[in-house]
Amino acid sequence: MSESKTFYVNEKSGVDTSEATGSESHPFATPSYALFVNQDAKILVYKEIEEKPEQFEYQEISASALKKAKKGAESLKKKAEKQQKLKEEKDNLPKVSELSLSSIEEDSSLPKANKIKLNKIQENIDKRVIVNGWIHRLRVQKGLAFITLRDGYGFLQCILTGDLAKAKETQELTIESTVSIKGTILKLPEGKSAPGGVELKADYYEIIGLAPSGENSFTNKIQEGADPSLLLDQRHLTLRGETLSAVMKVRSVFLGAIRKVYKEEGLLEVTPPCMVQTQVEGGSTLFKMDYYGEEAYLTQSSQLYLETCLPSLGDVYCVQESFRAEKSHTRRHLSEYTHIEAELAFLTFDELLTHIETLISKTIQYVVEDPVAGPLIKQLNPNFQPPKLPFQRMEYIHALDWLNEHGILNDEGEPFKFGDDIAEAQERKMVDTINKPILLIRFPGEIKSFYMQKCKDDPRVTESVDVLMPNVGEITGGSMRSYDLDELLQGFKSHKIDPAPYYWFLDQRTYGTTPHGGYGLGTERILAWLCDRFTVRDCSLYPRFTGRCKP
Structure with a gap:
């Protein structure tokens, strides 16, 4: 011992x-x-x-x-x-000193090789090419070497035979080394498998950057099943793994798809500021900063700025970072996340709900039909089914009835009553049991933001919505906005907020007010649902949360 x-x-x-x-x-x-x-x-x-x-x-x-x-x-x-x-x-491999070759020479009689990315493999079968990339997998044995090459666009199995396999350089190759390989792309014979059903028979290669071996080797720094905090310290390397890189590719396609839907729906993209001097979601979650001697914050939401664009630009949206200083360690929270927000004018609450469900369903359909993202989602989340229209609409009061009928208690261990906030666990149990997308609507005003429009038929509740998906819970929240100046000022007063710094926001109600509404989607939560990730941290390039602001 x-x-x-x-x-x-x-x-x-x-x-x-x-x-x-x-x-x-x-x-x-x-x-x-x-x-x-x-x-x-x-x-x-x-x-x-x-x-x-x-x-x-x-x-x-x-x-x-x-x-x-x-x-x-x-x-x-x-x-x-x-x-x-x-x-x-x-x-157990042959000693380098025993090898017959110390260098690799190219055969000048071979036809010229064209440089390609690995997403162009199928167009170059039976052609001599140059491929550049990182060694993803490596197996060297007597007289033969197998290299799986990765360049961010795809994977390619490369075969080194004869003198190439015996060369000193080949024996010293390591995982994550960068190489430039020349050879002919061939279809695999029956019974054999490799990425894309092809392999490259190499005739020459050069080492561009040799990665370390021994204690500092890549496989020694990054291990499957390692402590998450250690892997986050090495995020720049773990991103090279097949799972995280797949999520990032789906993320890219998703952002492109949602922009496509917004264009089809007639919304214009704008870019609001990230440094602000007003709050949206409450002062306790603001990141404060010194701005040339003045107090400023990192934005929690771009909603207020989007509202100011409606009179001049029409319906608008943004894809912008938002920051929340919540000391929360749940799998659904980040301190910095990519916030997709939109504001639309001259519409009813029902029209807002229809817009939201259309946006989500069309965007997801575009993503799963994408030639890159579709197969990756199938790989990461084999049982994923795109949501079908229309989504079920359920009022908050009816959700309480459902929870009480099914014996699901609130956080105090009591039956739900009007005014209770439905916590994530109970919300998840309900939507997972119903097993359909739900537009949960008409929440009480006391548990929602004061700027949300009250329902005309019941002033106790607001024209608000949370979009709930099976197996993931809430992915979107939104509402109609209060457009009466006096009503909004009363909300400022009740929350002890000085309206003076918000003059530019309040002017929207002074100079031609209008019914309008909006919402926000957390990109990482959508991706966690799409890619079947346990935590949103897997869906951010470099996640930021309590205690984590590196690398």
């Missing part, structure tokens, strides 16, 4: 290498590495004293952080074992 001892951890000054001893003067950078060195060690973590930022102390690691660190240590252990196995396999 390993001897128990005390290790110090300081993520700012520590290092996770053999150079560190884990002492107070030479601390480790992470608790995971400390437990990897000694699984029974006592861990003391660097903490700054809030009242005195210049002072610090070492405190014993919390139970939750220790549990997380143990998982990380297990990942490091598996990484070390894998590295040792790779070393043993490499030791």
